[in-house]
Amino acid sequence: MRERKPEGVTLDVSSTQQFKTIGIKVDFVAPLTVDAITARALLAQVLETSTEAYPTQTALSRELSRLYGASFGISVLKLGTKHVIRLTCAVVNEKYLQNFTDQQPLFEQAMALLKAVIFKPLMPAGQFDETTFNQQRQNLFAAVKSLDDDKQYLANRRLQELVFKDEPAQAMSALGNMTTLSQLTRADIAETYRAMLANDSVHVAVIGDVTEERVATALADWPLTDRTSDESSPYFDWTAQDRVTNAEDVAPVVQAKLNLAYRLPIYRNDADFLATTVFNAAFGGTPLSLLFTNVREKASLAYYASSSYNPYSGTLGVQTGIQFKNRDQVLAIVAKQLEALQSGEMSQSLLDEVKASLLNARLAALDSPQRRLTGLLNQQLTRQRLPLKEWEAQLAAITVADVQRVAQQVQLQATYCLHGGDQVAE
Template sequence: MHFRIKDGVTLDLLPTKQFKTIGIKVDFVAPLQATAITARALLAQVLETSTAAYPTQKALARELSRLYGASFGISVIKLGTKHVIRLTCSLVDEQYLDNFNDQQPLFEQGMALLKEVLFAPLLPDGNFDPMIFTQQRQNLLTAIKSLDDDKQYLANRRLQELLFTGQPTQAMSALGDTHVLNDLSAADVLGTYHDMLANDAVHVAVVGDVDEDRAQAAMADWPLADRTITDATPYYRWSLGDHVQNGDDEAPVVQAKLNLAYHLPIYRDDADFMAAVVFNAAFGGTPLSLLFTNVREKASLAYYASSGYNPFTGTLSVQTGIQAENQQRVEAIIAEQLKAVQQGNLSENLLAEVKASLLNARLAALDSPQRRLTGLLNTQLTHLHEPLAEWQKKLDAITVADVARVAQQVTLQATYCLHGGVQGAK
């Protein structure tokens, strides 16, 4: 069920008795701007830490404990041309609690807590608390730097920077830039906060045993005004480069990380979207795939080899862990797998197995409250809603020829290898 609360403010409700919990998600969605990404990431950190009523992390944790172990968090996400600040809250449905004796049901209390976080932050003297702000800025800086300890994450980020050279909104992490972070003041982030409340599209979603009257009543006193939302496309469309960008760096790694990025100009709203999903699954997106079977298992050239497809940016990426001296051989065998699919050399048996794995993954997602909530934002942004039966019908109809047609649109655009040098890779 979908409701308009105000202009630019919506509520999606998935009423179900399937779960013993109630999940709530609130997304604040803004156009992706390189100048705002870092401030929004820091804002999320600060809002997650304290409110006027719960001025410390300990006080906030105590309230979550009082709500029978409710979980709460705020994260930031890049989705095509959009930047999202996401609040999530999960609460036990009190009808499953033997000792529940509160006057107010837990769903309403959870919504009240989210209201407190959003609209009553800790603002002594009209600005964020200096000590909390400084601490959270340092925490975010540490978090960004610690991500680079994950060498596959680091290699993928460097690959994105290569692929989107001169396009900072796509090259930058959803957490922002450390250089910008160091220069942000509490006043800067307060301005970002007010801008978010006034101008972002707001998508609230609830899954659980909640009816529409309760859901709408719980939002009735949220002070959200109408906002003007331009229905800009969530898809980041970009032109094919005239040559492949290549990069590499040395790092203290035994296992080199070789990542490749391709242009795949098929987006979520394209007729060939389902064929692109099947192509990715057959190419490298599942343990059944050609990359896993031929690069890792048969040739023993990689510790792992997989691919991922992003239908919001029209990109396909390949991630591998290899011995550095095998880089050219690995690149060659990856190219061979792609060429085979482009020529239609994909067995009907593999196609059937890949389709079955995709269906199983879709069915598994229906058993996850959080994954069901996450899918609702995609539906909001793309205006595309596919019931399971319709989705499965499209999946069943995909042929080897469809997969080959998609593969023929895949063009290598960037390669990046993070290695330990000759000595470190042996």
């Protein structure tokens, strides 16, 4: 008889013959704390590159090649109040391989590989291999620095620091920061690793031509122990600032980056979540949007203009690339688009087009194994599972008044401009 699944470990299996591959995702989920972000990011780098059985990246790459070109990777991300270390692996379904002769199916071999990565890292004498540790710390240094070379990313991070100046964990990149990284030791990472194994909630998701029993049998071989189920909310709730914070920096950029941050206190589990998704698509989230049409196309004031909505942190962001001399004009026209939606000035044709684009995007996601796996973690964290037909019916029912109600809750919190400093805003 198969052993029970440990407490704090969940399993989602999407059995389908739609794909020629089998995708596996393992998420280790912990509370988001400023002290742990950098250490967990470095841990992910170290785990991704070596195990006892495959002590070098070359050895690990050879094993992936032996598994008929399997893909594998580890990443980190922030979701509201949670920090996630995510392992992904995808293997071809061997029934599509003419010359497959292995005694063990590729899915079970992939699960064995993930088991080796998670539970048997290269840790001589209980510490991570020194050469691997030093190399991956340098690689993470380079990755963090390269992010700052992306000026739009840098502008957005500066904006988050303005909004969450009293909440450093929310402001910080999922990769952490260089100051903390320079101070981390092998002992720190070993402690972080043991804490992850012992305490993190674990969410395993598989999609492909496999049964839930087959997946559960493979998972039962993993030495996962009981851990306390994390029932805390993934949503970061915060209080709006009384006044708008404005800041700017000068950098060697040809195109100024003007970003705006708003509080939008509607989360994934709220009744207005889908209406908020429609609002964002109409405001700046699609090429049909008011920002794209009126700021970029009609007024020709921006190289790009878009908005993004985060349902875990209750935030709305606007990102633009502009000529610095046009900053005040852009701020005014962005405000005008928001005011239009707040006043209910939205054509039925725009609403219909936006809803059609969201439906098409949802249907397209069904053809992506990785997007479907990602959606399963969202469902697990939020306990929101809405079948496609119900989602489609709710989307169809959204009105201009629903979008207006959402728009009226949007509050500007901060603006940030990164510019070349050689022109004066008019």
